[in-house]
Amino acid sequence: MNVSFRSNFPSLQGKMKNGAPYVFMDGPAGTQVPAQVINAISGYYIHKNANSHGRFITSSLTDDVVQDIRSAMVAFLGAKNESEISLGPNMTSLAFSLSKAFSRFFQAGDEVIITQLDHEGNRGPWLALREKGIIVREVKLLQEGRLDYDDFESKINERTRLVAMGFSSNILGTVNDIQRVRQLTHQYGSWLLIDAVHGAPHFSLDVKALDCDFLLCSAYKFYGPHVGILYAREGLLDRLQPDRLRTAGQAAPESIETGTPNFAAFAGVTAAINFLESMGSGNSVREKLIWSMENIHQHERDLFIKLFRGLEAMEGVHIWGLPPDITERAPTLSFSILNQKPELFCSYLGENGVFAWNGHFYALRTVEILGLRAQDGVIRMGISAYTTAEEVDLVLEIIKKGLK
C-alpha cells in the first residue's frame, strides 16, 4: 500500500511524547479507521440522527443507513441478498443470540463440534448448549498450530447438527481447511458456522464459495467501527426462534436483532466498505472489493514474511504456529521471549511506540493446549493494510534492543 493509502488514517500520525511514531501492530484486536469512517459517523449525527421507521426525513435517512450497511455487507461477503445479513453490537452477542435460537431447535442428544483453535466467542455460546443436553465435542489442535482433521473426522457423525469453526485463528493466524470440513458436514447434514472475525480483514471472503450456513464477523477488525455482522443462508434464520420482542421484526434479517442499534456505527461500517471498494478496481462493487482485499492480502503477506524472518533470526525468540510462506496463514504472529514475561515486554514496546498485545486474546483454549498459560500467554503482532516495511524494520530493531 502506498503513502496515500496511509494518509486516509488520521491516527497513524500519532506520536509519543519523545517524538517516536506510533506503530500499530495491534490490528488483530481492532484496526485504525480512515477519515471516511469518522466523517460518516459524525455526519450521521449532524444530518440523519433519529430512530427508524418514522414519517420524517431524518428517520427515513436512518432507514437508508440500515439498508446501506446490509447492501455493503452483501457485496463484502458475496451474499445473495440483504435478508441474509443481520446486525448486532459485536460478534459475541450475535453468537449468543444464535445459540439461544439453536437451543430451541436442537434436541437433547444432538451434537455440536467446536475446536481448540477458536476464540472463546466461537466456543462459549456453543458450550452453553450443554445446558439443554446437547453434546459438544472439541476438535484437537496439533502442537504445530493446525487442527487435527483426523480427530475431526472421528468426531463428526449423523447426530452432529452444527460445526462451529474459525476461518483463521486470532492467535496463530492458521487458516482452517474449510473445504474439507464442508465436505464432511454435507455428508452428515450438519450446519457449518464460520467465525470469520479474524479472516475478514485479511482475505476476500465469499460465503457462496465457502458454502457455509452461518458466518460471523466484526467491522472493527476491518477498518470500521464496532458492529457485529451475521450472515445466515437465505431461509435459515426463519427456521429459528431467536429471543425477540413481539413488537420487533419477526422475519430475517431483523428477527435476531434486538433493540435500537447503533445507527451511526452502521453508517461507519458502510463507509469502511466504500473505502475498501475505492481502493479496488473492477466493474462491480463486489469485483472492486475482491481486488482490494486480495491486494491487502498480498501486501500484508510480504510484510508478515519479513517480520517472521526477522524475529526467527533472533536468539531467545520462539514463534508459535505455522511457517509464514504458506497460503493458509493470516498475517498474525505470536511469540515468546526466553525469560521475559509478555506483559513486561509489551510495556517496553509500548513505551517505544510499538503497540502490541500480550496475553491470550480470548484464544484461551489454544494457549492452554500449547502449554502457554503459566507464561501468561504470548506477545502478538498483526500486520494490517496500513503497515509499512519501515515500520516492520523499526519493530524488529526495537525488539532486538529489548532482548536481554
Ligand SMILES: Cc1ncc(COP(=O)(O)O)c(C=O)c1O
Ligand atoms: C477470531 C475472533 N472471534 C471472535 C471475536 C469476538 O468478536 P467481538 O469482539 O466482535 O465479539 C474476536 C475478537 O477478537 C476474534 O478475534
